[in-house]
Amino acid sequence: MESLFDLSLINSTLRMMAPLLLAGLGGAICARVGIFNVGLDGLMLMGAFLGIAANVLFENLILATLFAVIGTAIFSLILGYLIINLQANMIVVGIALNFLSIGITTFTLRTMFDVKGAYYDNEMAGLPVIHIPIIREIPIIGNIFSGQTPIVYLGILITILLFFFFRSTVLGSRYDAVGINLTAAKSQGIKVKAIQYQAIIISAVLCALGGVQLSLGQVTMFSENMTAGRGFIALVATMLGQSNPFGVFLSSGLFGFTEAISIRMQSMNIPTNFTLMLPYVITIVAMFIFKDKTQLNALKNNTGSTR
Amino acid sequence: MKKTWWLLAMGIFMLLFAVACGGADEPESESNEEGSEEEASEESKSVAIVLTDQIGVNPFFEQIVTGAEKAAEETNVDISVIESSDPSEVTQNLEVAVAEGYDLILTATFDAVDPLTAIAEKNPEQQFAIIDAVVDLPNVKSAEFREYEASYLLGAAAGLATETDTVGMVAAMDIALLDKYIVGFEQGLASVNEDAEMLVNYVGSFADPTKAKELALLQNSNGADFVAAAAAVSDLGVFEAASEEGFYASGQDIDQTVKDPEHIVLSQLKNTDVVAYDFVASFGNGEFETDNQSFGLEEGGVGLTFVTADSESPLNEFIGQDVIDQLIEIKDKIISGEITVDNPLEN
Numbered sequence: 092m093e094s095l096f097d098l099s100l101i102n103s104t105l106r107m108m109a110p111l112l113l114a115g116l117g118g119a120i121c122a123r124v125g126i127f128n129v130g131l132d133g134l135m136l137m138g139a140f141l142g143i144a145a146n147v148l149f150e151n152l153i154l155a156t157l158f159a160v161i162g163t164a165i166f167s168l169i170l171g172y173l174i175i176n177l178q179a180n181m182i183v184v185g186i187a188l189n190f191l192s193i194g195i196t197t198f199t200l201r202t203m204f205d206v207k208g209a210y211y212d213n214e215m216a217g218l219p220v221i222h223i224p225i226i227r228e229i230p231i232i233g234n235i236f237s238g239q240t241p242i243v244y245l246g247i248l249i250t251i252l253l254f255f256f257f258r259s260t261v262l263g264s265r266y267d268a269v270g271i272n273l274t275a276a277k278s279q280g281i282k283v284k285a286i287q288y289q290a291i292i293i294s295a296v297l298c299a300l301g302g303v304q305l306s307l308g309q310v311t312m313f314s315e316n317m318t319a320g321r322g323f324i325a326l327v328a329t330m331l332g333q334s335n336p337f338g339v340f341l342s343s344g345l346f347g348f349t350e351a352i353s354i355r356m357q358s359m360n361i362p363t364n365f366t367l368m369l370p371y372v373i374t375i376v377a378m379f380i381f382k383d384k385t386q387l388n389a390l391k392n393n394t395g396s397t398r
Numbered sequence: 399m400k401k402t403w404w405l406l407a408m409g410i411f412m413l414l415f416a417v418a419c420g421g422a423d424e425p426e427s428e429s430n431e432e433g434s435e436e437e438a439s440e441e442s443k444s445v446a447i448v449l450t451d452q453i454g455v456n457p458f459f460e461q462i463v464t465g466a467e468k469a470a471e472e473t474n475v476d477i478s479v480i481e482s483s484d485p486s487e488v489t490q491n492l493e494v495a496v497a498e499g500y501d502l503i504l505t506a507t508f509d510a511v512d513p514l515t516a517i518a519e520k521n522p523e524q525q526f527a528i529i530d531a532v533v534d535l536p537n538v539k540s541a542e543f544r545e546y547e548a549s550y551l552l553g554a555a556a557g558l559a560t561e562t563d564t565v566g567m568v569a570a571m572d573i574a575l576l577d578k579y580i581v582g583f584e585q586g587l588a589s590v591n592e593d594a595e596m597l598v599n600y601v602g603s604f605a606d607p608t609k610a611k612e613l614a615l616l617q618n619s620n621g622a623d624f625v626a627a628a629a630a631v632s633d634l635g636v637f638e639a640a641s642e643e644g645f646y647a648s649g650q651d652i653d654q655t656v657k658d659p660e661h662i663v664l665s666q667l668k669n670t671d672v673v674a675y676d677f678v679a680s681f682g683n684g685e686f687e688t689d690n691q692s693f694g695l696e697e698g699g700v701g702l703t704f705v706t707a708d709s710e711s712p713l714n715e716f717i718g719q720d721v722i723d724q725l726i727e728i729k730d731k732i733i734s735g736e737i738t739v740d741n742p743l744e745n
Contacts, residue, residue, distance in 0.1 A: 099619065103612065197452075207453050207460055207606070208631045211638075213658070309608045310638050314631050315452065319606040354612055357599045364572060367602040 100351055102238065106309060108347025109243040110135065110318075111325045113301035115339040116246075116253060117294030118329030123257065124290040125270040129172050129185025132322020133192030134295050136300025139164045140196040143210060143313040144203065152218060155307065157240075159298045166192075167295030168288075175287045187323070197315045209314035217311035218242065218304070240308040242300055249297065253336040266290065298322070327374050342377070349373050444476040445678055446500040450509040452481050456604065456630045457651045458670055462529060462593055465671030466678045473629075473682025489513040496521050503682050504674070506530050508575055513537065515703055525688065527677050529670060532690055539687065541673045544694035546582030547732055548666045550739045551695075551702045552648060553586025554728055555664055556624045557594050558721045559646075566597040566617030569603045570629040574743060577652075579628045579666075581742035585629050589737075590724075597622055607635030612715045614639035614647070624648070624663075624716075637662055646716050653703055659711035667701040696733045 114131045121128035138159045145158035170188050173179040204210045218240040257263040268276040269286050277283050305321070306313050324346055331345075332338025353366040444634065447466055452461045463479055470477040478500070480491045488510050494518060495503045505514055506529040518535045520527050527539040534540070556565040567583060569576050580598060586593050597620060599613040610632035614625050618639065625640065626648045627633035633649055639645035640661040648664040649655070655662045673693060680686050693699020703709045704717070705725045713719065731737040 107612070110446075209634055210603075212633045225694070305608060310608060310611050310635050312634050312638070314605055314607050314634065316605060317607065319603055319609075350609075354599070354609070357613075362572075367600070392624055 100301065100348075101353065103351040103354075104347045105239055105243055106347075107350045108343045109239075109246050109308070110301035110304050110321055111328055111343035111346050112246045112250065112340060113242070113297045113304065114322055114325035115328035116249060116336060117297035117301075117345045118326050119334040119339050120253065120290050120297075121294045121338060122268070122329060122334040123266050123270045124287050126174060126287060126290060127181045127185070128170070128291070128294055129182050129326065130167070130188035130192075131185075131294075131298055131325050132191035132318050132320065133185075134163055134298035135169055135302040135305070135325075136189075136192045136316065136318045137166050137324045138299030138364060139306035139317055140199070140302075140313050141299070142303035143306050144199070146215060146307060147204075147210075147212070149218075152216065152307065154331060156300070156303050159171065159303050160296050162188055163299035163302070164292045164295045167291050170295075171288050171291040174291075175284050183378065193316050196313075200313065200315065209312055211312040215311050218308045242304040242308055245300065246304075249338075250336045251338045257336070257379065301325070307380075324370070324374075327378075331374070331377050345377070346370055420426070442476055443682065444475045444478070444499075445470065445502045445503040445504060446495040446680065447477060447479045447499070448487050448488065448495055448503060448505040448510070449479065449481050450505065450507050451562070452483065458530075458630075458668065459506070460629040461652065461668075462504075462674040463669040465674030465676075466504065468671075469675040469678035469682060473679055475678060475682040477678070480617070489517070492517045496524055500676075501525065502527060504529070504677060506670075519582060523663055525681075525686070527681075527688075529673055529677070534690065535688075537688055539677065539679070540690045541699075542690070542692050543668055543670075543699050544739075544740060544741070545578045545666075545668060545700055546585075546690060546698040547695045547739050548668070548702055549579045549582030550586035550589075550732065550737075551705060551725055551729060552626060552666045553583035553588075553666060554590045555586075555702065555717060555721060555725055556583070556626065556648075557587040557589070557704075558724060559589030559663075559717050560594060560624050562621050562623045563591065563593045564595045564597065564621040564623070566599070566614070566620075566622035568610050568613045568617070568627050568629050568632070569598060569600050569631065571602060572600050576628060577742035582739055583626060585739060586728075595621075601629050601632050603632070604630040604642045605632060607632045607638075609635070611635030612664070615643060618643050618645045626666075636646040646714070653709050653711075655703055655709050655711045659714060665703045665709075665718050667703065667707060669699055669701070673699065702729075 114135050118128050118131050138177065141162040142155050142159035146152060146155035149155060153165060170184055173184045174181055199209060201207055220238050221241055222238055257267065265281050266286060268284050273283055305317060328339055328343040328346060331342035349370040353369045356366040445466065447463060449459050453463065466477055480495060482488050482491050492503065492505065492513055498595040502525050504527045508531045510528060511531050514526060514528055514533050515535065518533065518538050522537055525537055529541050530543055532540040532542050536720055565587065567580060569580055584596055587596055596619045600608045600616060601613060610629050616626050622645065624646045625636055627636035628650055636647050637658060641658055646663045647661055648666065649662055650666050651668045653667065654665040695701065701707050702725070704713055704722050706729065712723065728737065732739060
């Protein structure tokens with residue numbers, strides 16, 4: 092049993108949850124303005140690819156991250172235009188975006204790098220691991236919190252920032268107003284479309300960071316469809332966390348933890364098929380326990396459209 | 399009324415789309431430009447390669463295409479590659495290939511066995527070939543590999559080289575096909591090192607390097623100093639874990655040691671390209687016969703770097719020349735039949 096619960100488990104949980112957390116927060120901010128963003132997975136994949144591609148071109152990690160963030164934000168405008176201006180069905184557009192993203196990244200991978208499947212170069216530098224000077228010395232906490240990539244810490248910071256953004260800023264309340272009742276918000280002079288666009292772009296930025304954490308943080312490579320459905324898990328984390336930043340933090344933590352523990356359980360003669368199932372079983376159980384009104388509202392807002 | 403027109407337009411559009419798809423479903427084709435296709439059908443033979451998945455999922459598919467393209471160039475055969483977005487599309491793609499009138503339709507892997515059996519029975523005049531699986535029909539040529547023989551060698555190498563008496567293997571999925579790798583490895587390991595413990599973890603997907611890396615790190619923290627990767631594209635995650643933590647790893651299918659000779663110390667080979675080349679070349683030369691062939695160590699269909707084939711990269715000290723010499727002996731014994739490696743799929 093001692094190999095199952097040790098400090099590296101928490102360390103591994105943090106690593107696993109970071110992409111889920113970032114994408115989940117992106118989903119949450121969209122849900123707050125009444126947009127059900129199914130395209131998280133596609134945005135993440137795009138971020139992961141652009142991060143690697145830019146890193147190859149510029150050989151600079153900060154530029155690479157920046158490029159991924161900006162590129163994904165531009166890509167997300169497709170989603171924004173279709174949903175906000177053309178009032179298209181959010182789920183259809185989101186799913187289309189996911190497939191589009193798989194197609195574009197795979198195609199570009201093949202034409203740009205002339206490789207099929209995965210781009211890998213062991214010369215390429217990944218995101219550095221930061222050891223926080225003082226915290227590192229503290230016995231237990233040091234093991235848990237030190238030694239992650241900057242994006243992991245950024246994820247935690249963004250969670251706190253978003254929490255206060257929604258709780259105590261005027262703009263945060265406006266976001267909520269748009270999500271709760273679009274017409275009422277409009278009647279109060281809030282620029283509804285601008286706010287929805289902002290939310291989608293912020294969500295794309297967060298997803299891109301999550302993708303960069305995957306492709307440059309956890310491994311240093313890009314492989315076709317490498318998000319492996321993590322965007323959808325992030326979507327569930329959003330729902331489970333009731334679109335509240337701390338809720339999303341906890342629920343993505345839960346998924347990170349179950350994934351980390353399912354990897355460990357494989358070493359204990361528990362059938363693999365069972366351990367691979369664990370994160371999803373916990374998701375379903377958790378959905379029974381918590382119900383989310385925000386997502387339902389987001390969906391309800393959408394019922395006017397048949398396209 | 400408006401709605402009827404709309405539906406009609408949609409119907410026509412979809413019909414056109416379906417027709418276009420049937421003809422244009424060959425994104426990888428290189429020699430198949432519009433003009434050359436028509437004149438080619440009169441002059442040279444045409445071969446369709448129907449892959450059961452996207453080409454990037456597995457280096458194995460790339461090898462088939464490379465081998466076949468090489469043969470095609472030499473023997474003046476036209477080649478079209480048809481990828482399937484997932485294994486359920488194989489049947490349709492095979493039907494399309496039959497309808498397009500290719501002279502030979504080549505496919506691969508166990509995923510294609512059932513669709514191919516059905517379609518080959520329906521089209522007895524059409525010639526088919528399948529690599530890495532067996533379909534026992536008069537119009538199908540099959541080639542299967544005895545990977546477990548090479549896995550046995552790899553396992554023996556791991557058993558001889560390990561210093562911690564713990565070795566790991568990161569496999570893609572818990573499916574019967576991968577037992578060809580796992581069981582052979584286990585048997586080889588046990589044959590040379592009785593104390594050695596083997597850790598097996600499954601990624602649960604053929605394309606999730608992030609998770610494969612996490613698994614390799616875990617195996618290393620549990621004492622494994624050698625981790626064999628058998629998870630297609632996810633292998634790259636294992637290699638990266640190895641170079642970060644400084645343990646040793648091995649790859650699959652093609653010579654992966656060139657990627658990072660300091661940490662990727664061996665590679666289990668499966669010369670699919672040779673078989674694909676052989677199939678297409680013999681077809682181009684008109685010597686094509688539909689029979690079943692099996693490729694093992696003896697035929698040079700499978701192997702291990704440094705033992706059955708040279709590598710561009712230097713031999714790592716972790717393995718060492720002694721081990722290689724012992725492995726060559728074991729290889730000779732397998733070929734001569736002194737050592738029998740069980741076929742895990744037959745038990």
